[in-house]
Amino acid sequence: MRDLLPKTAPPTSDKRWRIVDTAMRRNGYAPDGLIETLHSIQETFGYLDEPSMRYVASSLRVPLGKVYGVATFYHHFQLKPQGEHSCVVCLGTACYIKGSSNLLEAVRKRFGIRSGETTPNNKLSLLTARCVGSCSLAPVSVLDGQTLPHLSPDQLVEAICALDETEEAAQ
Amino acid sequence: MNLDELESTAAREREQCAGQKCRLRVCTGTGCASAGSDRLTEALRQRAKERGLEGEVTVTEVGCLGLCAEGPLVKVDATDTLYQNVTPNLADNVLDSLTGEAAGITVCNEKQPFFTRQNRVVLENAGYIESDRIESYIARDGYRALLHVLAEMSPADVVAAITQSGLRGRGGAGYPTGLKWSTVAKATGPRKYVVCNGDEGDPGAFMDRSVMEDDPHRVLEGMAIAAYAVGANHGYIYVRAEYPRAIKRLKTAISRAERQGLLGSSIAGTSFSFTIDLRVGAGAFVCGEETALIASVQGNRGTPRPRPPYPAMSGLWGCPTLINNVETLGSIAPIIRCGAPWYAGIGTEKSHGTKVFCLTGAIKNTGLIEVPMGITLREIVFDIGGGIPNGGTFKAVQTGGPSGGCIPEKYLDMPVDYESLREVGSIMGSGGMIVMDQTSCMVDVARFFMEFCMSESCGKCIPCRVGTAEMYKLLTRIATGEANMNDLAKLEELCEMVRETSLCGLGQSAPNPVISTLRYFRDEYLAHVNEGVCPAGVCPMNARKGVTTHA
Ligand SMILES: Cc1cc2nc3c(=O)[nH]c(=O)nc-3n(C[C@H](O)[C@H](O)[C@H](O)COP(=O)(O)O)c2cc1C
Ligand code: SF4
Numbered sequence A: 001m002r003d004l005l006p007k008t009a010p011p012t013s014d015k016r017w018r019i020v021d022t023a024m025r026r027n028g029y030a031p032d033g034l035i036e037t038l039h040s041i042q043e044t045f046g047y048l049d050e051p052s053m054r055y056v057a058s059s060l061r062v063p064l065g066k067v068y069g070v071a072t073f074y075h076h077f078q079l080k081p082q083g084e085h086s087c088v089v090c091l092g093t094a095c096y097i098k099g100s101s102n103l104l105e106a107v108r109k110r111f112g113i114r115s116g117e118t119t120p121n122n123k124l125s126l127l128t129a130r131c132v133g134s135c136s137l138a139p140v141s142v143l144d145g146q147t148l149p150h151l152s153p154d155q156l157v158e159a160i161c162a163l164d165e166t167e168e169a170a171q
Numbered sequence B: 001m002n003l004d005e006l007e008s009t010a011a012r013e014r015e016q017c018a019g020q021k022c023r024l025r026v027c028t029g030t031g032c033a034s035a036g037s038d039r040l041t042e043a044l045r046q047r048a049k050e051r052g053l054e055g056e057v058t059v060t061e062v063g064c065l066g067l068c069a070e071g072p073l074v075k076v077d078a079t080d081t082l083y084q085n086v087t088p089n090l091a092d093n094v095l096d097s098l099t100g101e102a103a104g105i106t107v108c109n110e111k112q113p114f115f116t117r118q119n120r121v122v123l124e125n126a127g128y129i130e131s132d133r134i135e136s137y138i139a140r141d142g143y144r145a146l147l148h149v150l151a152e153m154s155p156a157d158v159v160a161a162i163t164q165s166g167l168r169g170r171g172g173a174g175y176p177t178g179l180k181w182s183t184v185a186k187a188t189g190p191r192k193y194v195v196c197n198g199d200e201g202d203p204g205a206f207m208d209r210s211v212m213e214d215d216p217h218r219v220l221e222g223m224a225i226a227a228y229a230v231g232a233n234h235g236y237i238y239v240r241a242e243y244p245r246a247i248k249r250l251k252t253a254i255s256r257a258e259r260q261g262l263l264g265s266s267i268a269g270t271s272f273s274f275t276i277d278l279r280v281g282a283g284a285f286v287c288g289e290e291t292a293l294i295a296s297v298q299g300n301r302g303t304p305r306p307r308p309p310y311p312a313m314s315g316l317w318g319c320p321t322l323i324n325n326v327e328t329l330g331s332i333a334p335i336i337r338c339g340a341p342w343y344a345g346i347g348t349e350k351s352h353g354t355k356v357f358c359l360t361g362a363i364k365n366t367g368l369i370e371v372p373m374g375i376t377l378r379e380i381v382f383d384i385g386g387g388i389p390n391g392g393t394f395k396a397v398q399t400g401g402p403s404g405g406c407i408p409e410k411y412l413d414m415p416v417d418y419e420s421l422r423e424v425g426s427i428m429g430s431g432g433m434i435v436m437d438q439t440s441c442m443v444d445v446a447r448f449f450m451e452f453c454m455s456e457s458c459g460k461c462i463p464c465r466v467g468t469a470e471m472y473k474l475l476t477r478i479a480t481g482e483a484n485m486n487d488l489a490k491l492e493e494l495c496e497m498v499r500e501t502s503l504c505g506l507g508q509s510a511p512n513p514v515i516s517t518l519r520y521f522r523d524e525y526l527a528h529v530n531e532g533v534c535p536a537g538v539c540p541m542n543a544r545k546g547v548t549t550h551a
């Protein structure tokens, strides 16, 4: 039935919306595919903005408030664009015991950003995680998807600087 | 695939392995991978090729061998030697060792207690199989239990066997698995579901991650047996988004199993059908709680609801739903294969079988271990774990994550089982075991966990939402030297209130880390409050130094 109803058009003509449409179709446009759909938007576009949430709301026929409610409930979903590089500092127990707060502090000192923030030049986003599952190598951080083990604060800052010109991120 | 076909697949795979002159098993578990084992695998293959050893040397990628602290690990089957700290630049040394003396690489002693004191049941395949190849699982008796169950046992027989094994839920609470299965089996509804809880929320642990990544078919087999026993035809695996590798491998495993007719319709030519879908979490600790998990699978905000009704009666879409942890489901196949009495024979009177722990913190051998229930904490920390490194002294071991407690030295000789751990104010939990030495401040530890519970509280009920925030504020006052004895009394009162009146397990257990540290390390709290000093030198205590800050 749902398929017969008039469909809403994607927010932009970007071809990548097809990926999102596929995710919704796979779940038969059922409202319980909401989280899967939001995952596909974030994977494709990096974050969830208002037009994309409106699109999902009308496609799955759920209130916008519910989409927003789900998007804000889960820490994984980002509502702001992310920087070119991402640094995820693990704040799980094993990493905490090995001094992960010093890593966070070092990044804040050097690049002027706190957890959840992005440098003004959009180069680096700083995020935190509750355990990334490499506890035996604590403290760890994940830099652009790569897990860096047994980090000292200096090593982390160095590794970030080594990512192309992130150096400029520090004012 | 029927039993005959399964056996011939297994035989073919074993033959092929036996035919390989020299097999190098490289650990590509999460620990070793971050230490460079991916590059090592490449280097080994490359160098073997350059030396013209292509046909002779086979490099296989296997899951976590356990001793992650010394990774990357490589096992050479031909010489029966395990090497540790094999960085990618040592590929040549490994190849040299095949023909002569091993030089420049460190042999890992497999006779050390770390290996000999373990009893691997759930982790029996770790280090042996290649997770993406279903044949490799089948060669180690994989799917044999499922086919046996379908051919020889009634659903009631299966429930009886699991009950007899004494298996209890490994997700934390230790609810008897057989009892849960029988409740769902007896429940009536239009459909039933089996859900595997792979949310692994405990921050500082990765047991379930290893099982899902290194041996995904074991989880699928356990789910299929459970589905047959309770009368379900559809299942979900809920995996947290932080585990992309587990998601990928489970997806691959599901499609391989479907292709072999071990999942899907008419499994092994019987009338039993079972399909599995994957659901990816989105970073909310509370979604590990079963009613929140159900809400999340249905695409909603993951907020818990009051129980009863329990999911066993009314779960996904109001249907009877069996929810079990990854490790619980991972124990099913071995129990069926080796028999319930065998499993019941391991462990203590009330806690049977083995438990996987993730050993981290101030301990020499950080890694993944599986031990029989009833082993003492001392054996785990000092024999298997190798004790405290850098001349440190043991202070406490934390189990149960944010819902658990810190256990002091005087209880080290206590057996590890559900009841004993509860008695000393902690819980078994899902398997995180974090060792602390003299450099850890117990007030700060309590504050750390409270911060966690405060940020992860879903906000649905007031005692937890406001209570955790208030307790966090009080702990911060203590840590900065601003607190007085009234604050301490208020903290204890709040602990009681939040524990008694919160809706779900998150709030009910949030005070545990505070209660247990107050119980065993009260003097540390008093030193902060009365003397304005942090004995471990961790807390800022700046208020006492004349600087006022508000964290
Ligand atoms: C706040 C909270 C978080 C939980 N997190 C998990 C988890 O990450 N993994 C898990 O298996 N069980 C978790 N549980 C326990 C589940 O609610 C449930 O009891 C368990 O999955 C049942 O499986 P079992 O009987 O096999 O242990 C959590 C419970 C609470 C209250
Ligand atoms: S106890 Fe906490 S997490 Fe549980 S329902 Fe209440 S507010 Fe939510």
Ligand code: FES
Binding pocket: A090, A091, A092, A093, A094, A095, A096, A130, A131, A132, A133, A134, A135, A136, A138, A139, A140, B203, B204, B205
């Ligand atoms: S606590 Fe940091 S990886 Fe687990």
Ligand code: FES
Binding pocket: B027, B028, B029, B030, B031, B032, B033, B063, B064, B065, B066, B067, B068, B069, B071, B072, B073, B367, B368
């Ligand atoms: S990851 Fe290699 S030993 Fe654990």
